Amino acid sequence: MPKMHETETIGELLTRRGVSRRALLKYTTYLASLLALPPMAAKGMAEALANTRRQSVIWLSFQECTGCTESLTRSFGPTIEDMIFNLISLDYHETLMAVSGAAAEAARLAAMKENKGKYVVVVDGSVSTRDGGVYSTNAGKTNLEVLKETAADAAAVISVGTCAAFGGIPHANPNPTGAVAVSDIITDKPVINVSGCPPIPEAIAGTVAYFVTFNKLPELDDKGRPKAFFGDTIHDRCYRRPFYDKGQFAKQFDDEGARKGWCLYEVGCKGPVTYNACATVKWNGGVSFPIQSGHGCLGCSEPNFWDRGSFYQPLSSNTLNDPEIIGGAAAAGAAVGIASAWLARRRKQRAERETLP
Numbered sequence: 001m002p003k004m005h006e007t008e009t010i011g012e013l014l015t016r017r018g019v020s021r022r023a024l025l026k027y028t029t030y031l032a033s034l035l036a037l038p039p040m041a042a043k044g045m046a047e048a049l050a051n052t053r054r055q056s057v058i059w060l061s062f063q064e065c066t067g068c069t070e071s072l073t074r075s076f077g078p079t080i081e082d083m084i085f086n087l088i089s090l091d092y093h094e095t096l097m098a099v100s101g102a103a104a105e106a107a108r109l110a111a112m113k114e115n116k117g118k119y120v121v122v123v124d125g126s127v128s129t130r131d132g133g134v135y136s137t138n139a140g141k142t143n144l145e146v147l148k149e150t151a152a153d154a155a156a157v158i159s160v161g162t163c164a165a166f167g168g169i170p171h172a173n174p175n176p177t178g179a180v181a182v183s184d185i186i187t188d189k190p191v192i193n194v195s196g197c198p199p200i201p202e203a204i205a206g207t208v209a210y211f212v213t214f215n216k217l218p219e220l221d222d223k224g225r226p227k228a229f230f231g232d233t234i235h236d237r238c239y240r241r242p243f244y245d246k247g248q249f250a251k252q253f254d255d256e257g258a259r260k261g262w263c264l265y266e267v268g269c270k271g272p273v274t275y276n277a278c279a280t281v282k283w284n285g286g287v288s289f290p291i292q293s294g295h296g297c298l299g300c301s302e303p304n305f306w307d308r309g310s311f312y313q314p315l316s317s318n319t320l321n322d323p324e325i326i327g328g329a330a331a332a333g334a335a336v337g338i339a340s341a342w343l344a345r346r347r348k349q350r351a352e353r354e355t356l357p
């Protein structure tokens, strides 16, 4: 006899849990706005979800710090992040599941068998490959083995966090474990990257919800990230941008410019070359984001962010050997005449300083 979770629709489950259809519609309205879908899409999404069975999700944690899981689960109220747990059947997650040891391993294998070809694998953490991947193991198997085994019959793989998406901090120089991204290993099926260290919870939940609702991948950028959340740079949408455009920059974290809320470019902000939704969706239920708290963006949703020079030096000075950064900084500068002129002036001044006897 099939188990209840195999036959029960999301609508039936929500009713059983006391969640109203109105709450589901509110959720899909928020989701539609996050995903830049027309408002009319919300009703159709609510109906589609109500009649869909929950998506089986197997969540694998490799070389990670649990920050990505914390990001998704540490919400402050009945929000999109909570609602996601009504849409999915989280059949395996080492941090969140009650069982452990052999029973946990059996749960992963059972979910794979029962939902062959249909389940989604979510991964946080990078994959160790050096010396056969022995530097990160679980239940006697390397992460590398578990990833290959689990992804083989998955419908799609979602890499959550910069570690899984691009290798992240474990991949940073000198990368002792040979850490790589999930997409370096899984090349025969779709891998969606939801980067960030950690990613914005709405971006994780919104991406999973999109897949559950429409049964297809969202539109992705050239790094495999959903364009709905990674289509613009932080700089494109930053509320401090008018100061950048006028050439008004904080030079230190405690100077007059910092107190006036001026642009943080000169104290190291990497917003011009960082694609993420922090400036619009923000964090902690839309309360704030790093730049609003007075600190420049570290570029945490981009590949190799840890190795791209000092977090506290301007892009124009500390990353001149990185062609990708130079291109991005130049593009951002080109968009604004005043700031470009300012950058050119700074470079000239620096060159003059460097040629002084």
Ligand code: SF4
Pocket: 063, 064, 065, 066, 067, 068, 124, 125, 160, 161, 162, 163, 164, 168, 169, 196, 197, 198, 199
């Ligand atoms: Fe932790 Fe950042 Fe890696 Fe997520 S991406 S596991 S928060 S180090």
Ligand code: SF4
Pocket: 234, 235, 236, 238, 239, 240, 241, 242, 244, 262, 263, 264, 265, 269, 270, 271, 272, 291, 296, 297
């Ligand atoms: Fe905002 Fe940073 Fe761009 Fe300044 S450089 S406008 S602080 S994103």
Ligand code: F3S
Pocket: 196, 197, 234, 274, 276, 278, 289, 290, 291, 296, 297, 298, 299, 300, 301
């Ligand atoms: Fe990361 Fe920059 Fe957002 S450091 S959290 S991408 S503002």
